[in-house]
Amino acid sequence: MALSMPRKRLLSSAIQYRSYGTVQNAASGISISSSNALQKAIAAPAPRTNWTREEIKEIYNSSLSELTHAATTIHRQFHDPRAIQMCTLMNIKVGGCSEDCSYCAQSSRYSTGLKASKLSPVDAVLDAARIAKENGSTRFCMGAAWRDMRGRKTNLRNIKQMIEGVRGMGLEACVTLGMIDDVQAKELKDAGLTAYNHNLDTSREFYPKVITTRSYDERLNTLRHVRDAGLNVCSGGILGLGESDDDRVGLLHTVSTLPAHPESFPVNALVPIKGTPLGERKMISFDKMLRTIAAARIVLPTTIVRLAAGRVSLTDEQQVMCFQTGANAVFTGEKMLTTDCNGFETDRKLFEKWGYYPMRSFARQGLSGAEVPAQEGMKDEKVEVTERAAMTV
Numbered sequence: 001m002a003l004s005m006p007r008k009r010l011l012s013s014a015i016q017y018r019s020y021g022t023v024q025n026a027a028s029g030i031s032i033s034s035s036n037a038l039q040k041a042i043a044a045p046a047p048r049t050n051w052t053r054e055e056i057k058e059i060y061n062s063s064l065s066e067l068t069h070a071a072t073t074i075h076r077q078f079h080d081p082r083a084i085q086m087c088t089l090m091n092i093k094v095g096g097c098s099e100d101c102s103y104c105a106q107s108s109r110y111s112t113g114l115k116a117s118k119l120s121p122v123d124a125v126l127d128a129a130r131i132a133k134e135n136g137s138t139r140f141c142m143g144a145a146w147r148d149m150r151g152r153k154t155n156l157r158n159i160k161q162m163i164e165g166v167r168g169m170g171l172e173a174c175v176t177l178g179m180i181d182d183v184q185a186k187e188l189k190d191a192g193l194t195a196y197n198h199n200l201d202t203s204r205e206f207y208p209k210v211i212t213t214r215s216y217d218e219r220l221n222t223l224r225h226v227r228d229a230g231l232n233v234c235s236g237g238i239l240g241l242g243e244s245d246d247d248r249v250g251l252l253h254t255v256s257t258l259p260a261h262p263e264s265f266p267v268n269a270l271v272p273i274k275g276t277p278l279g280e281r282k283m284i285s286f287d288k289m290l291r292t293i294a295a296a297r298i299v300l301p302t303t304i305v306r307l308a309a310g311r312v313s314l315t316d317e318q319q320v321m322c323f324q325t326g327a328n329a330v331f332t333g334e335k336m337l338t339t340d341c342n343g344f345e346t347d348r349k350l351f352e353k354w355g356y357y358p359m360r361s362f363a364r365q366g367l368s369g370a371e372v373p374a375q376e377g378m379k380d381e382k383v384e385v386t387e388r389a390a391m392t393v
């Protein structure tokens, strides 16, 4: 059948030729293969903290096939691609929070039907940590719904006991307790805390549309206190808040240009909670989520990229694409704070089917805490990563 004229013109203008493995557009002569920034990222021998926002934008906007391929390549340079860390997050103090985070079921400003509680007893928390460990988790995270730690001396004392107990089981211990100052960060470090989670959530520009009760700079101050105390920083974002691609780039730019990359970067997909201002939003599309994970892996090559809230909505195949692209930690168990979570058994089957295994605790370079022998396939990589990290730009 003869082609109509416009279709013919479309085809001829799209004719491309190969040159030394790079597909080029005949009309423009511009390479549509890897962007410059992407190629530079692949060639970089060590993590960089001098990324420009333009470079990250270029990486983020590369064709998805090039982007994910580059991310996979970098992931394999810095990590054991089969090891996924299993973490369990327990809500140790539910609801009643004074903050106005528009996505959160635990804010006292929204009617979400959640009943507020006091801090859980230490024994109950340690029982939950034991169950998590028996089921393969190597990191136990404890979250409390409040603004900050001011005037919470008794709570802090109990939380320190929880941290000591969790560490006593050989697990990595992480807490998320809102804003903390330098003294509190030091106390938590002395109690044996491995990491402190405090998400930046989104870009600096979009942030005021989501939260008004504390500023972006206050969040960055908490990260500084955590870092200065010698704790590992866990800080990531939430996708699907209504932010643009540029906001996701902005978030990646902020975290990748901190004085040191966070040890952990959680990627959450908004789980809309009825009663909150964002309760009617749809989940972010998978391609945008994958794009963000891939870009994160590229600009934060040694960081653990943590697939967090919203994973329960992904198919097995989508999760595996995330793992291939650089995500190497998941939250597993009954609940993730107030949202549903993929269960231990479900994850065990997923790992078995696709050839992944749980990462050991403290298996990664630079993570403070007891040294645990590297697992199969990790030993050489560990040495190599240490050498690379020593060359940080």
Ligand code: SF4
Pocket (backbone or CB within 6 Å): 097, 098, 099, 100, 101, 104, 105, 106, 107, 144, 145, 146, 147, 178
């Ligand atoms: S996200 Fe944290 S700080 Fe914000 S309202 Fe929820 S519990 Fe409070």
